[in-house]
Amino acid sequence: MASCELNASDRMQLQVASLLSGVSTHGDQHLAEVERDLVQMDVLLDEAIKKLCASFMAIDQAIGVQQETLDAVLATGMAAPEQNARLQALRDEIGRHVGAAVTGLQFQDMTSQLIGRMVQHLAGLRDVFGALGGNGAATLPESGSEEMLAMLDRIGDRVGARCAELNGLVRSTVNQRHMESGDIELF
């Protein structure tokens, strides 16, 4: 009878060890994949914004030259007043679009901060899984339910401590939910 109980206890211990190890290993693997994807996304966004900014500057410069040329034509007095007004209206419209584009192009600054925060949280979660796995199979007691419960308590405490560290890890610095320009306050 005692032998039978011991076998059941051994089986339970093996299952617990296997579960802890599996959760730790697979959790860590999946989080590592997410982390890699986020870092890659940040790199791609960074490269994209550099190209967008370069093209935007080139377009703006070309428009500037075009407007100077038009100004020279207008100065000759060859254009009708309505054409002058139309060109001025177009110039104002371009100015508004340029302003909106400059505001929109700032998305990468915010997304990069958000990605950085996500990566830090992922690193913290991987620590949690590490704490779970590191205290699993390697430190399983040889026998006894009480010892097993005590060991699970210790694992619970360590995971809890890692989770608490994670909660205070990184403060949220980006709360924007749209790309409209923000408030201005002079003290």
Added chain:
Amino acid sequence: MTKTILAVDDSGSLRQMLSFSLKAAGYGVIEAVDGQDGLAKARQQKVDLVLTDQNMPGMDGLSLIKALRGMANYKSVPILMLTTESGDDIKAMGKAAGATGWLVKPFDPARLTEVVKKLIG
């Protein structure tokens, strides 16, 4: 004489947009990649206005403002914080550190240059 603005931000694209907007409005722009770099550049050349981000590696915006306010020639230079953060607590810390104003990202070029013009002409 062209007024010079020191733009401090760890985001390259943000610095690019700031520089583009301020130069289009007729200002000279010096860029710095973080607080420490900003402080070094402010020491090298007296600027007319400082625009700084808050969250940067190394020295953050609040620390930069405190360091600048500790320098005799930056006691009264306008310093604007340009950040994603908009909480009352951090704004109060900025004000206590010596910031002249608080601008929440993203910025609109017309509104930014309007504020800059109001402060330094």
